[in-house]
Amino acid sequence: MRNDRLTALVLIAVSIFALLESNRYGPLSRLFPRVVAVALGVLSLVLLVQGIVRARPGYRPKSVGLPSASGAEPSVTGSAGDTRGMLFSLLVMVAWTLLLEPVGFWAASVLAFSTLVLILRTPGKTVVWKNILGGAILVTMFVLVFRIALRVPLPEGLLW
Amino acid sequence: MRMQRMPRIAALIIAGAVMVLPMALFAAGGAEQGSFPTRAINYVIPFDAGGQSDITAQYQREGLERELGVDVVIRHQAGAGGALAWSALARGRADGYTIAGNNIPHIVIQPLVRDNAGYRTEDLRPVYLFQTTPIGLAVAANSPFNTLAELIDHARANPGRVTVSGSGTHSGHHLAILQLQYLSGTEFTYVPASGAAPSVTNFLGGHTQAILANSDDLVQHRESMKILAIGTEARFHALPEVPTFMEQGYDFTAGIDRGVTVPANTPEDIVRRLERAFDAVTRDPAFVSQMEVMGFEMQYLGADAFAEYIARKQREISTVLRELGEL
Amino acid sequence: MPAVVLALLQVIHPINLFLVTLGVGAGIVVGALPGLTATMAIALLVPFTFGMNVVHALVLLGGMYCGAIYGGSYSAILINTPGTPAAIATTFDGFTLAKKGHAYRAIVVATIASVVGGLIGVFFLLFLSPPLARASLRFGPPEFFWLTVFGLTIIATISPKSTVKGLIGGAVGLLIGTIGIAPIEGTIRFSFGTLALQNGISLIPALIGLFCLPEILDMIASRNEEHSAIPYRSQRHMLRRVWRLMRRKPWLLIRSGLIGTGIGIIPGAGANIAGMVSYNEAVRVSSEPEKFGKGNLDGITASEASNNAGVAGSLVPLLTLGIPGAPPAAVLLGALLLKGFRPGAELFTVHATVTYTFMFSLIVANLVLLPLGLMLGKGASKVVAGLPVSLLAPLVFFLSVIGAFAIQNNIADVYVMFALGLVGYAGRKLGFQPGPIVLGLILGVMCEQGLVQSILIGRAAGMPVAIFFTRPISLVLIGLTLFSAGWPMISRMRRRAAAPSHDSDSTISSGGSHA
Structure with missing residues (x-):
């Protein structure tokens, strides 16, 4: 969860940067990157809030999420991995x-x-x-x- | 008999598997001296496979191989309106073994409109200009406009209301619309697509009212459009019934010139060797008729004339762009 | 003799049968290598067809196209890296199966689905080309915009664990897609002054980096010499067993084929999106959506039936109008023009024999796919299973490098691949999957193009906003988007109402049928 909060902060920084940077572009060149940057910022904010809420003591997740299937199961072999x-x-x-x-x-x-x-x-x-x-x-x-x-x-x- | 090429690839792959490699290693290193060329020449197309530059090069390949006596390999390196290939060429070895297609106006415009396109027009030495694709202006077959004058009058009365489809920003089509607007004192809405095919799609679907298209697309789709003007100096052989812009009082030509180029410091004799080969291939009657059927116009500019032509275009284009506030 | 009969006789001529088979086989091999796309396969082959007669050339290239799109499923299943972008959705379930030792089973499913999907596509190409091609032109910039927005709703489906993270991934992909030259004003965006970024981030290096490098690193970290990373377990009568399962869901196959054909026909959309959309619909319709992404055979079926149907779909506007439906079709158009053929009405009148021979040869190509695909697929999964990690990991990395380079002969693409690979690895550890990022990257370019073109056209017509909401196809797409976006809520309510059923036909739980 701490990772989530950090990631969210980094991504918010990215979206702010993209917003500022796009100011230099023409009206039709900045429209799309701006919309995307705002979306990214808002979504990252949601992630940040989620992270803060879940970090509070006494929070119990509603459903136990299974680890996503494709990919990250680093410790299948039992050891911590090499x-x-x-x-x-x-x-x-x-x-x-x-x-x-x-x-x-x-x-x-x-x-x-x-x-x-x-x-x-x-x-x-x-x-x-x-x-x-x-x-x-x-x-x-x-x-x-x-x-x-x-x-x-x-x-x-x-x-x- | 050309069919034997397929088994040849298979044989090559097998040969690779059986490991003839060390020999290939040595062969690649040696043999630099002697008269040019002694090994395969890479012919880089700065645009996508299947496009007009590619098709022209595919046609030339056999003739070039005959003239030069070595393999000519066509590769594609599309990106950044051609700038990706040209910047790679400018940085590459100036030995004549890598040559690239040279499209005007793209090769001139890219360094003008971008701070750093990765090359300057002067970094490249033009070798031969073999063909021009005139650009024409057309409306749909069921459009109310029958002549260029009618369309221009309508556009003048309704600034920005007429949409014109074309391929790319800072491209030949874009330049043509800028010149037409400038000379006629009108304002169109130019709707650039990412290539000729999507531009034609937008137009044929009725999403734009007019289109600026290359002559081969005009020839291909002529049943579904009315071609109002073409950007040649005299009437265009493939569409003789279509008047030029100049005839109708707009003093400009529009087209995409295709040639071939090498890095600027390529030795003179190599440039001349390539020039001779391209000249012979371009004058081959079979090649000429193939090109003309597809809607291209032939050119026969050697290295010096081509260099002058590019310099002139560079001046012209920078003037137009500056006056129109695009720079 | 009518052209159709002549064409039938031509297509069963041994030399044509040989060329189709050769094309399909070569296509499978090229498509299976990450980074080598169908477009590239065909472009590489065109010079070799220069001296052939037009029928032989087309038959060979057509076979290559089918084979390459299908071949992309091998690397999707075996190393979690789509061999061509069309196979992205195949990775979701395919690789999970492979890790459990069911790679070959997944490949059998992919093969059958590809054959059926491909045949559905050819059916429409043969019988309904002209009306469909004309309809495809109705797809203008606003429709494209909405199609891509609809496409983005797929993110919710492919990131079941955290929708927020999926959406963030999608947004990151969209933002990466804006790097480089802007479609309208020619502005260079987010290049930080570097030449490499001016050209934008190409899809293929990004795809390889995001999918492949994290897989290699995980493979290394959790390696274990006792077991192969991708074990191979064989089963008798695999084809019959799998077919028996797939036969029970004919609608899945037919629907996926239809979606693939439809999206393939729309010029510029192509097989890349077809697989994803079809996967999305499969999840939505399924009574057990939670099983997707964990080795569900239906997911592979949906993706593969659809992308192979898109092959013939993309030829519909090509042959009738001369407008390629997808990049590989554009190269085919070049080959046609080289032979002096102008697509359009002439192809169906003057040159009808050639055209029908080509179409029939696609049927043959899809039929040849079955034995050839099963054979090569079995071989590929055995080879991958036989390699220890100390050989497999460097080999896969080597292939990634060569694939990223070859797409544009550009060394900068290799660096991009590597950099995004590290991003992908970090993302994966933080719970971000590569699927949404790549989806954003694919759709972003089309989405922006549609958006700004629509604004330009709308402004000229005096309705800059209304243009998005007044056209019939747009309205349908908006409806689909809302439905798709709201679906997770609807399905949750539905599921609460009805108790979940337990029917695990097509899902393989670990510990399933090993032999």
Whole structure:
């Protein structure tokens, strides 16, 4: 619930910013963003009020909401999940994205793919070199199909 | 016999699976020297697939491949009224292996009306201008107006009451309506759509009273409209019964010119090589007849004439936009 | 010999049958890869059809169109990322099933629904094209505005947990949609001076980012080498079992097909919206709306029957008027023009044989979809199930990157994909689902266009406000909007009046039929 209140405040700030920013636009260019910004502001306010009401002691939710089906069930496996592994992987993905252009699509992808395989391996279970090799083959295959058959000009960078 | 292309893709995919890759790796690196071109040329269309620029390029491709002796690959990079592709081109390698379609007035207007379009018109070197799509003004077949004069009189008596459909803001259609308003002293309501097709839809559905449309759309839908004027200097071959704006006392032409362009610092001999190839393709009688059937007008401007033409258009358009308060 | 008979003979010619099959197969593969849309599939293929005769080219491209729209369901089901925007609504129930090991079952449902929906669409294309195309022109800017407003009411349906959060997501999507060049005055909005944002946020990178990246991160955080992230459980006679279930609800299939065809016909609306609207109606009509979003087969049926019906729908205005109903149809129009064919009356008189061959080939395409789709679908779900997370997560990310890049050959789109992916992940942890955001993004652009165009036209006619409320189709859409927005309340009252029934035919509870 505290998260909800924070989110609401951030979104209210966004909508105020959008309102102010849209002042600079022509009459027909600002109409729609304004309507949307106002709607966003009002809805966020509702969320804020909801959050405050529900945060009060003694509030009992009317219905027990089931966790939404698609997606967030982070602790299905019982453990709290591997947050550290996820953060490391995220860093690799950021590097991957940023290196695509300077290093080249293929090289950056093979490199980052292999690093991710290393991070995500289960010691004693994963045959790391097999996965890295498999990854490299998959990446190369896709890059070739895109470059040659589909003629998509993937960035070549320094190392192809 | 062209059918063999399909199995060829399949074969390529399989070849990829069987891993011929290291070889491809080396092949891509070498062979930069020698006479241009030695490898495939990317022909970037700054608009959507299926549009007029795309169709023209698809027609040219075979001829270009014959002339240049390498593959020509058509790609689409639509966005920001063409500016996305042109800014990428301006920043890219000036080696002639990436060329892009060049649509006037778009390529001139974008840097004029935006603080930062990502390129300046001078960053690009025009290579060849091959075709013009004249823009015409039409009303519905059952409209009470039969001539441009009648429509203008009505619009003058009722400022802002006549709605005109067109494609885009700061586009060829937009420029045409601005010029017509300026020269006739009238005021229309211009209703821009996100492209030629939705603009035609709005008009055919009776949601606007008039339309500014490219010649190929006029030819395509001529049974359901009355074409009042066309933006050529002389009568337009595909619609000979339609008078020009100039004939009717409005001294302007309206059209979208299509050509091809490369980054400004591309070596001279490469520009000339491409110019020669495009010239040969454009003069091919089969190509000419295909283009004319679809409602295009041919042009044969080489690199120098094209550069002059763009400079002239740039002056003209900035004057018009400034006088109309659009800048 | 009449054209129809000639066309029938042509379509069963082995080379045409081969080309349809090839088109459908290639379409499925391309459509299943996130980011590679039906439009792109067809655009990539057009140069290869240049030297073919027109019948072969059309048959191949038509098959590709059907296959690609259907193929989008695979990635929707298997990795919670719609392969094409048309498959967004398929993710809602499809992925839940996949996580429980019922991916193949979901794919079988999607396949049957696609076949039936596609055939319904072709039926209308064959028999009612001219009147429907003329009717579609009645859809002007005000109608578009109201259609998108109606579309926004779907948010309430697809965010059952918190309507407020769903609506906020929708508003955020709408706001993201305003980034870039404004439709009327050409103003550049919310670009913060960057070139990348001037061009606006493209739908495909946003879609991949919002749906796919959070899924990858969750997959990593909760990985467990003992179990596959997307297990595969096989069942005998899956096709027959599923068909027996689906047969009980013929109206669901027919209604979804009709909605898809209708929305497909409206130029500019397209399959992207068709699936969502149909899903919405399925939830509304259902006696157990609370089961949707948790692995209900009906949700997949509604979405997939509808988006495949939209394929033929989008060809109705194309063939009769030369106006494409959807972006892939626009590329098809280009291919037609390249062959020297002008859509319109001529196609049904002078070139009737070609036209009817093309239409018949769409029937074949939809029939071929069944065996081909089941085969490829089974393969895909087995492959995904066989991959450990340490391979699957990097692979899916790699595909996301390549998909985001390929749509416009623009590296900035990859950055946008990543940034929105992080937003999507944070949002998911806070209870915001990607569906409403993407819906807002899709509808926002159309909505604003309709709004400002209507104002311009209305102002010229001296009725700037009245134009929204005086046209018959608009009034119908307003009625639908009010009904749809008020429905949650109505249904609550209804449910309070009648005791809930317990009939769990088509919902698979966990612990269900595993084999």
